[in-house]
Amino acid sequence: MEQSNSSSKLHRNAIQVQEAQAIIQSHVQLGDCEHVDLSEAKGRYLAEDIMAPHPYPHFRRSGMDGFAIISGDTAGSSTENPVWLEVVDEIPAGSLPSVALVPGTVSRIMTGAKVPDEADAVIMFEMTETVVNQGRTTIQVKREIEAGKNVTPVGLELREGDLILEKGTFLSTGEISVLATFGVHQVSVFKRPTVAIFSTGSELLGVEEAIQDGKIRNSNTYMLASQVRDAGGDPIILDAIQDDLQIAKQRVEEAFHFYDIVVTTGGVSVGDFDIMADLVRGDEVTMLFNKVTMRPGSVTTAAVKEGKLLFALSGNPGACFVGFELFVRPALGLMQGSKQPFLTELTAVLGRSYEKINNFTRFVRGSLSIVDAQLVATPASLDESNVMITIKDSDCLIVVPPSSGVLNAGDKVKILRLSGSSI
Numbered sequence: 001m002e003q004s005n006s007s008s009k010l011h012r013n014a015i016q017v018q019e020a021q022a023i024i025q026s027h028v029q030l031g032d033c034e035h036v037d038l039s040e041a042k043g044r045y046l047a048e049d050i051m052a053p054h055p056y057p058h059f060r061r062s063g064m065d066g067f068a069i070i071s072g073d074t075a076g077s078s079t080e081n082p083v084w085l086e087v088v089d090e091i092p093a094g095s096l097p098s099v100a101l102v103p104g105t106v107s108r109i110m111t112g113a114k115v116p117d118e119a120d121a122v123i124m125f126e127m128t129e130t131v132v133n134q135g136r137t138t139i140q141v142k143r144e145i146e147a148g149k150n151v152t153p154v155g156l157e158l159r160e161g162d163l164i165l166e167k168g169t170f171l172s173t174g175e176i177s178v179l180a181t182f183g184v185h186q187v188s189v190f191k192r193p194t195v196a197i198f199s200t201g202s203e204l205l206g207v208e209e210a211i212q213d214g215k216i217r218n219s220n221t222y223m224l225a226s227q228v229r230d231a232g233g234d235p236i237i238l239d240a241i242q243d244d245l246q247i248a249k250q251r252v253e254e255a256f257h258f259y260d261i262v263v264t265t266g267g268v269s270v271g272d273f274d275i276m277a278d279l280v281r282g283d284e285v286t287m288l289f290n291k292v293t294m295r296p297g298s299v300t301t302a303a304v305k306e307g308k309l310l311f312a313l314s315g316n317p318g319a320c321f322v323g324f325e326l327f328v329r330p331a332l333g334l335m336q337g338s339k340q341p342f343l344t345e346l347t348a349v350l351g352r353s354y355e356k357i358n359n360f361t362r363f364v365r366g367s368l369s370i371v372d373a374q375l376v377a378t379p380a381s382l383d384e385s386n387v388m389i390t391i392k393d394s395d396c397l398i399v400v401p402p403s404s405g406v407l408n409a410g411d412k413v414k415i416l417r418l419s420g421s422s423i
C-alpha cells in the first residue's frame with residue numbers, strides 16, 4: 001500500500017475564503033441545458049430569458065360575478081332613486097359577448113369572462129335586484145358605479161414583450177405559475193450537475209452495518225448527498241476509497257470521466273493515511289488551493305482536471321459541512337447559471353456571548369430567531385469541527401473574524417443563512 005509522505009503535506013499556503021471562492025468561480029463551467037416538463041421544473045435554473053408573448057391579462061376581464069354595465073347609466077342612482085337596466089346577454093367565463101351594449105342595457109357576466117367593449121364596469125351580483133317580467137329581465141341598481149370597477153385592464157400584470165424571467169432564475173412556485181400562464185409547458189433549464197461522492201478512510205462502516213470498536217459509520221457521504229441535492233445537483237454515492245493512494249487516483253480518474261464534479265471527504269490533513277492531500281499534489285490534477293484561513297475546514301482542498309472540479313473536503317463532519325456550503329454549493333449554483341450562488345449574508349445580533357479566539361475566520365453554527373423585530377443568531381453549544389450533532393440544529397453560520405476578540409450577547413455579527421432556514 002502506498003502511503004502518503006506527511007512532510008510534503010506540511011507546506012501549505014493558506015488563502016482567504018473569498019480568494020478561494022473567486023478561484024472556484026473562475027474555473028466553473030456553465031453546464032448544458034435540457035428541456036423538462038413544467039411539472040418537473042421546480043427547483044431548476046432557467047436556461048433562457050422568458051419574455052411575455054402577449055399582455056396579461058390579454059382581454060379585459062371581469063373580477064366578479066355580476067353585470068357588465070356602462071357606468072354612466074348609474075349616474076345619480078340611489079336607494080331613493082334607483083335605475084333599472086335591461087339584461088340583454090349572458091357571458092360565462094370562456095365565452096365572448098354576443099350582444100353590443102347600448103345605454104340602458106347590461107350583460108350578465110361571470111368572474112373571469114371577457115367584458116363587452118361597450119361596458120366600462122361590472123357591478124357585483126349582490127348589489128343588484130333582478131326582476132323578470134314578461135320575458136324581460138331587468139336589474140335594479142341603487143348606487144353609482146365608477147368607471148373601471150371590477151374590470152381588470154389588458155396588461156395589468158405584464159405587457160407584451162416584458163422580460164418576465166431572466167436566464168439563471170431559480171424556478172419556484174411563483175415562476176412556475178408565470179410559465180404556465182404563458183404556455184411554456186416545456187422549459188429549458190440547466191442540467192443538474194452530477195456529483196460523485198467518495199468517502200475515504202479505513203475506519204468507515206456502511207450505514208447499515210453494526211458498530212465496531214474503533215470504527216464509525218460513514219455519515220458524511222449521506223450528509224453530502226443531501227447537500228448536493230439541496231444545491232440542485234444529482235449525487236452519486238460511490239464506494240468508499242480505502243487509504244491507498246494508487247487506488248484513490250484510479251477511482252477519482254474514473255469519476256472524472258463519468259461525472260461533472262468529484263467531492264471527497266476525509267484524508268486531506270497531515271495524517272500518514274491522508275491520501276487526498278497527496279493526490280492533489282500529483283500530476284493527475286491541478287491543485288487550486290489546499291488550505292483556507294477558516295475554521296472549521298482549514299484543510300479544504302480544491303483541484304481541477306480538464307475543466308472539472310475536485311473538492312477534497314475534510315473528514316470531520318463540521319468541517320465537511322462548512323466546506324461544502326462555502327465552496328461546493330456555489331460551484332453547483334454557478335454551473336446551473338445561478339445569479340446568487342453564495343449563501344445569503346445578513347446582519348444579526350448575537351444571542352449569547354462567543355468567547356473562542358481564533359487565528360482564522362470561524363464559521364460558527366448557529367440558530368436564528370426573531371426577537372423584538374431583530375434577527376438573533378445564537379451559537380451552537382458544541383461547535384467543534386468533529387462535532388456532528390449541532391449541524392441539524394443550525395440554520396446559519398455566524399462569521400467570526402480573527403480580529404473580533406470576545407463577542408458579547410447583543411453584538412452585531414455577519415451571518416450566512418443556510419438554505420433550510422425558515423427565517
Ligand SMILES: Nc1nc2c(c(=O)[nH]1)N[C@H]1C(S)=C(S)[C@@H](COP(=O)(O)OP(=O)(O)OC[C@H]3O[C@@H](n4cnc5c(N)ncnc54)[C@H](O)[C@@H]3O)O[C@H]1N2
Pocket residue numbers: 199200201203204216217218219220221265266267268269270271274296297298299313314315316317319385386
Ligand atoms: N497534526 C494535525 N492533525 C490534524 C490537523 C492538523 O492541522 N494537524 N487538522 C485537524 C483538523 S482541523 C481537521 S478538520 C482534520 C482533517 O482531517 P482529514 O480531512 O484528514 O480527515 P480524516 O483524517 O480522514 O478524518 C477526520 C475525522 O473525521 C472522521 N471522518 C472521516 N470520514 C468520515 C465520514 N465519511 N463520515 C463521518 N466521519 C468521518 C474520521 O473518522 C476522523 O475522526 O484533521 C485534524 N488533524
Ligand code: MOO
Pocket residue numbers: 294295296297298299300314316318319385
Ligand atoms: O480546520 Mo479543521 O479543518 O476543521 O477545523
Ligand SMILES: [Mg+2]
Pocket residue numbers: 266267268269270271274315
Ligand atoms: Mg486525517
